[in-house]
Amino acid sequence: MPSFRPAPQTRCARPVAGPVRPALAVLLWAVLGCHPSGGGREPGPGVARALADARARTVSGVAYDVTLDLPATRAAPVTGRVAISFDWAAAGEDLVLDFRAPADLVGAVTVDGDTVVPRLVPDHIIVPARALAAGHRTVTIGFTSTDAALNRQDDFLYALFVPDRASTALPVFEQPDLKARVSLALTIPAAWDAVANGALVSRDSSAGDGRHRLRFAETAPISTYLITFAAGRLQRLTAERGGRTFTMFHRETDARRVARNADAIFDLHAQAIAWLERYTGIPYPFAKYDLVAVPAFQFGGMEHPGAVFYRADALFLEEAPSRPQELGRASLIAHETAHMWFGDLVTMRWFDDVWMKEVFANFMAARITRPAFPDVDHALRFFRDHHATAYGVDRTAGANPIRQDLANLRDAGSLYGAIIYQKAPVVMQQLETAVGDSVFRDGLRAYLGAHRFGNASWPDLVAALDSIAPLDVAAWSRTWVEQPGRPTVTVRWDGGRVLLQQTDEWDALQAASAGSPGRAGAPATRALRWPQERIDVLLAWGATTRVVHARLLADSASVAVEDAPPGAPDLILAGVDGQSYGRFPLDDASRATLLARAAALTPALHRAVAWQTLHEEMLDGRLPARALLEAALAALPGEPDELVATQLAGLVRGTYWRWLPDATRRAVAPHVERGLWRALDGAPTPGRKGALFGTIVSVTITPDGIARLERIWRRQEVPRGFPVTEAMMQAIAEGLAIRGVPDAEAILDEQARRLTNPDRQARLAFLRPALSADPARRDSLFRSFAHLEGRRRESWVLDAVGALQHPLRAEAAIGRLEPSLALAEEIQRTGDIFFPLNWLNAALGGYASPAADSIVRRFVQAHPDMDPRVRGKLLQASDELRRASAARR
Numbered sequence: 001m002p003s004f005r006p007a008p009q010t011r012c013a014r015p016v017a018g019p020v021r022p023a024l025a026v027l028l029w030a031v032l033g034c035h036p037s038g039g040g041r042e043p044g045p046g047v048a049r050a051l052a053d054a055r056a057r058t059v060s061g062v063a064y065d066v067t068l069d070l071p072a073t074r075a076a077p078v079t080g081r082v083a084i085s086f087d088w089a090a091a092g093e094d095l096v097l098d099f100r101a102p103a104d105l106v107g108a109v110t111v112d113g114d115t116v117v118p119r120l121v122p123d124h125i126i127v128p129a130r131a132l133a134a135g136h137r138t139v140t141i142g143f144t145s146t147d148a149a150l151n152r153q154d155d156f157l158y159a160l161f162v163p164d165r166a167s168t169a170l171p172v173f174e175q176p177d178l179k180a181r182v183s184l185a186l187t188i189p190a191a192w193d194a195v196a197n198g199a200l201v202s203r204d205s206s207a208g209d210g211r212h213r214l215r216f217a218e219t220a221p222i223s224t225y226l227i228t229f230a231a232g233r234l235q236r237l238t239a240e241r242g243g244r245t246f247t248m249f250h251r252e253t254d255a256r257r258v259a260r261n262a263d264a265i266f267d268l269h270a271q272a273i274a275w276l277e278r279y280t281g282i283p284y285p286f287a288k289y290d291l292v293a294v295p296a297f298q299f300g301g302m303e304h305p306g307a308v309f310y311r312a313d314a315l316f317l318e319e320a321p322s323r324p325q326e327l328g329r330a331s332l333i334a335h336e337t338a339h340m341w342f343g344d345l346v347t348m349r350w351f352d353d354v355w356m357k358e359v360f361a362n363f364m365a366a367r368i369t370r371p372a373f374p375d376v377d378h379a380l381r382f383f384r385d386h387h388a389t390a391y392g393v394d395r396t397a398g399a400n401p402i403r404q405d406l407a408n409l410r411d412a413g414s415l416y417g418a419i420i421y422q423k424a425p426v427v428m429q430q431l432e433t434a435v436g437d438s439v440f441r442d443g444l445r446a447y448l449g450a451h452r453f454g455n456a457s458w459p460d461l462v463a464a465l466d467s468i469a470p471l472d473v474a475a476w477s478r479t480w481v482e483q484p485g486r487p488t489v490t491v492r493w494d495g496g497r498v499l500l501q502q503t504d505e506w507d508a509l510q511a512a513s514a515g516s517p518g519r520a521g522a523p524a525t526r527a528l529r530w531p532q533e534r535i536d537v538l539l540a541w542g543a544t545t546r547v548v549h550a551r552l553l554a555d556s557a558s559v560a561v562e563d564a565p566p567g568a569p570d571l572i573l574a575g576v577d578g579q580s581y582g583r584f585p586l587d588d589a590s591r592a593t594l595l596a597r598a599a600a601l602t603p604a605l606h607r608a609v610a611w612q613t614l615h616e617e618m619l620d621g622r623l624p625a626r627a628l629l630e631a632a633l634a635a636l637p638g639e640p641d642e643l644v645a646t647q648l649a650g651l652v653r654g655t656y657w658r659w660l661p662d663a664t665r666r667a668v669a670p671h672v673e674r675g676l677w678r679a680l681d682g683a684p685t686p687g688r689k690g691a692l693f694g695t696i697v698s699v700t701i702t703p704d705g706i707a708r709l710e711r712i713w714r715r716q717e718v719p720r721g722f723p724v725t726e727a728m729m730q731a732i733a734e735g736l737a738i739r740g741v742p743d744a745e746a747i748l749d750e751q752a753r754r755l756t757n758p759d760r761q762a763r764l765a766f767l768r769p770a771l772s773a774d775p776a777r778r779d780s781l782f783r784s785f786a787h788l789e790g791r792r793r794e795s796w797v798l799d800a801v802g803a804l805q806h807p808l809r810a811e812a813a814i815g816r817l818e819p820s821l822a823l824a825e826e827i828q829r830t831g832d833i834f835f836p837l838n839w840l841n842a843a844l845g846g847y848a849s850p851a852a853d854s855i856v857r858r859f860v861q862a863h864p865d866m867d868p869r870v871r872g873k874l875l876q877a878s879d880e881l882r883r884a885s886a887a888r889r
């Protein structure tokens, strides 16, 4: 065997009576007793890189034939049998399969029909070498699934295996580079429907036992994290587009809502497929394209080939959606569709390169959606979709590089975040700019063509590009892909020229956080230099403006300004191209000018960059929050671009709740509420009015404002020009409860009655204790999150924590802060990929006080052995608290 890390808890596992284990195995165990564990060289928990590498060398040609029995009741276990066929090249070695389940869930095991006795260690089933000759082998295993990745509800379940959870449901080789053809058969209650990666081949009801047997076609080779199925009470909707049949499975009970959205959903899929076929030169690689709209899905979407999952609310938009909501849906559909090529057809060899599939999905999505939204400024949109969120991580002491090491697959979930989804597309855009778009596309085509239905790693793509590009891509990658952080680029006027100077923001951050929680083991200085092909600088002398293009490849660059007016400009703003990346600090004169004139800049992209830069100034303590709030509020009614208006509304909410001391907030509230209602009255479209109404619901705290929202909720007042949707009504009801209106419980009861969709009713029922005026009920709900069972519905839990820790209530419940932080490591182990950071963001989001900041600092210092990835997330999530509390001191 390869040299595995000895597993300290290797145990002599002994199956007890399991639901699917036949008597023969019992007999064998009784006769043979407990097998020795192999001299302390058993594989440890999870899938270590060494185990994956060894298996990739010795196992090939894998196929899974899976049979699962899905019972009608959630309490009964899912049972199954899998036949795993493969070519085995490691005669004399044990075969390690992955199954993350208690030993008593393993049933009979055979090799080519002969019963064998496996060794069971945590997370693995080991077939001894003597039972396996080299050649084509078939191992069958009976098993009972754990529910960890099956998302079981009373009349619905769905498998979500990314990144390493297939092995919680069935025995597999859990690693992305052992792709397999998968055949699936499901036995389900007669009233249910089901969907899987392969097309439905047959549905057999002949047994007469109220159970139907469904068989699905064998898939093309796919990685285990892409295996899926969903079953339960589902409705189907089928459409033809471009010669292809799409079927959507959903549970939406509002037929008008489905009808309103269905055409757009199918059109967007067909457009995305056509675009990707053209760009890649490769036809859609899988046999069918079905989609599943999952209520309260934990992600926006998941790219299972043949059965793409989406969060139902992301597909079925409410009446009169805003333009950003429509764009968001189109981007999501394009993202998941791009994965069919980037991720599903060609897959990362190991999850350290999971960013590659995400970067190309986002990068392609940004292009795919352009033709469907000709009225949108797509350069602006790219900036808004990426920079602010990426900066939100990169400016913190917990920032991570795009490409991260991964020693064990069980930690793969911790790799996901804004750096992968938002920074990486910016960096990839810069690479395309540097090498040219046709070279870039040809490199991608060569890469996809060479590895189709296989695996590749980032160095494979670097090599493909390096061979044709006029740039040292490997050297570029060492900074932009392999290091965290961003440059600080200062720009100053130098008599007819602008002078750009870059430093490494990391170094300043390390200096600032010396003696306080910083990046563990980080060097004191790095002095990295970040090459950028293009940084546009806006200069203004009164109403006269110039934009110069700078190229910053080393420490500094100097660019002459043609026809410059006399004297120094009164505004210097760098980064207005919307693709360059970094902290671009303002000098004092520029800051004052920009605060007064940001709203008047054109084009809209310049305004978006201006507001982003002003936000950074506030975060760095160089601009009072109140000044930014007032400027954003004043700009909102006149802002012509909806994306910038959304940005402004976000600035208003963020500064209002987190950066204003409570007394200031109460003092400015009447003025803020009035300003937002005025902006709503003047907004040109129902979508924009609706978006502003959402901001009003968020910020309203004056008695008059609350009374008005209550009248709207009671339908005694109908705002003009936009529909108050069910989701808005629910947000009002929840907001009224958090604000402690006297008849909050009656309002919530009535709100529950108004909901017709059972999934939305269930969410509100879950949320009720978080909205309660009774602190004991709130505490009791919070305590339930300490147990895995209490955290199963992650999107509901996040909504509940958001309500429990609302800024109006958080400081009074500061006792919950430390227990929330203490749960983070466990949540990292048990939760889905976005849950740990989202948990920390929700838990910390309501706080702004120095006392809360001290609790976080003490917690970090008291836990030097914290998992570094969790520590990084905690530093990310607490960064704004640190800055806001400093501003309040």
Ligand SMILES: [Zn+2]
Pocket (backbone or CB within 6 Å): 303, 335, 339, 357, 358, 361
């Ligand atoms: Zn994705």
